Amino acid sequence: MESAKSLNTYSHQNVIVMRHGDRLDRFESLWTSKAERPWDTPLAQDGMDRAFRTGQRIRSQIGFPIHRVFVSPFLRCIQTASEVVAALSAVDLDPKAMSSKDVLCMDNAKLKVSIEFGLCEVLNTSCMEIEVVPEDGKFDFKISDLEAMFPKGTVESNVDMVYKELPQWGESSQGFKDRYFDTVKALADKYPSENLLIVTHWGGVSVALYNYFKDATKYMVDYCGSVEMRRQILNSDDDGFAKFEVVTSHGVSYKDNNCPIHDHVVSQSPV
Template identity: 50%
Template structure:
C-alpha cells in the first residue's frame, strides 16, 4: 500500500455503487453531493500547465479597455499536503516524544518536499510569491524545503536543500493557523492526542523552523487561534475553503502556496470539482487553482471563480449518478 494512502477503499456487497463508495471513503475526505463532475480524469500524475503569469511575474499582461481601465492577470493557488511523517516510518517514535501529536518529517519527506518545490518552480509558469503554512511541524518542515527549492536556481541534479545557493528574498512566509490538521480523533490518533486538547503551539518556535529572512510578520492571519478540539468534520472542511478564499482575496496580485494536511487538500479539491470523491492524497500531493483577476485603481480588483488547473498525487472518483 502506498505510504500516503490513509484510508484504503473497501468493497461492500449488495449495495449500490454510490453507497459502496461513500461508506468506504467517508468520513475522511470532503464529498459534495449537489453536482456531478463532468468528464473527469483520474490524474495522480497530471501535467502542470499554466497559461498565464502572475501580476508580479515579468511575463506579458493583458489590458482591458473601457471606461475604467483594468489589467487582467491570473492568480495561482497551490494547496499541498506535507511530506512523509516520521511516525509512519518509525512507530516507536511516539513513545519517546513529548509531543507525539506533532511528528517531524522523515528524511524521505524532506527530499520529497524539496523535489516538489523544484517541480512547481519549473512547471507552474508563474512565481510563487507567498507561502502560508499550518503550525504542525511536518508542515513547517515541508514548507521550509519547498521554499528553498522555489528560491534556488534551477538545477535538475539537486534533490536536497543542503548544498544549494538560494535567494530567500523572493518569497514571504507566514503561519496560518486555519490550515492546521482537522482537530478530532478522525485525523489525530486517540493515543497521541493531548488529553486536555492543548496542542501547545508557540508561533515564534514555529517560525524558527522556516528559512531565516522569509518570515512576514505583517501578514494578518485568517485564524488567530486553533479550532476547538473535537471540531466536526464538516466544520473542518468548511474551514479549509474559508482560508483558501480569504488568503486569495487578501493577496489577489500574488501566487500562493498553502502547505496543509491531507484533509485540507482533499476538501479543497472536492469543493472546487463539485462532486468528486477523494480517497487518497499522497504525501506532497497538491491541487493547483487558478482564477482571473482584474486589477483596478487604488488596489481594487474583481475576481473570477476559482477553477481547477491541475493536480498531482490526488486519487479520486466521480460521484455516482443519483
C-alpha cells in the same frame, strides 16, 4: 486595503494547495510512544527529500512565481514548507547568462512565508488518534521557533492570521471543511495580485478538490500531493474576482459513485 485593480500585476491569480511530506510516525512505529509531542510528528528523511524535490518541480514547471507561502503550524507542514522554500529560493545562476525563465525563477527568492492557524490539522478523531492528543486538549506551538526553521529573510511574521486561534478539539466534519475553504479564500482575496502556495494537511487538499469534483466520494492525496487552482482578476469596480478553477494536480486521485471501483487520476506527480 487597495483594490485588486490597483494591486494586480498579472491577469490571473494562482493558488497551489499542497499536503505535507512523509511523516515520521508512519515509518517508525515506536516514535509516538517515546515522543514528547506525539501529536506533532516531524517528517521522515524521505519526506524532507520529497518536499525539496517538489519545490524544484514547482520552480521549474509551473510557469509563474510564488509570492507568498502560508503554512499550518504543525511540524510536518513547517518542515515541508521550509524545504520547498529553500528549493524555490535557491539562486545560483550567472546573471549574464540568464534567460527570461531564469529571471522568473529569481522572483521566488523574494517570497514571504507566514504561519496560519486556519490551515492546521483536522482536530478530531477522524485524523488524530485520541491516545496522542494532549490531555488538556490544548495544542501549543512556539511560533518564533517555527519561523526560525525557514531560510533567512523569508518570514513575514506580522501578517494577521485568518484564524487567530486553533480550532477546539472535536471539530465537526462540516466545521473543518468550512475552515479550510474559508481560510484559503480569505488568503487569496487578501493578496489578489500574488500567487500563493498553501502547505497544509490531507483535509485541506481534499476540500479544495471537493469544490470542483462534487461527485467524488473519497480523495486519495499522496504526500506532497497538490491541487493548482487559477482565477482571473477581473479588475472591475463591483466584483474583482472570478471563481477559481482547478488547472492541474499532482499525486491526487478520487473515486465517485458512478465508478466506485476505479480511481480517477487527476494528475500524477513526477516526484
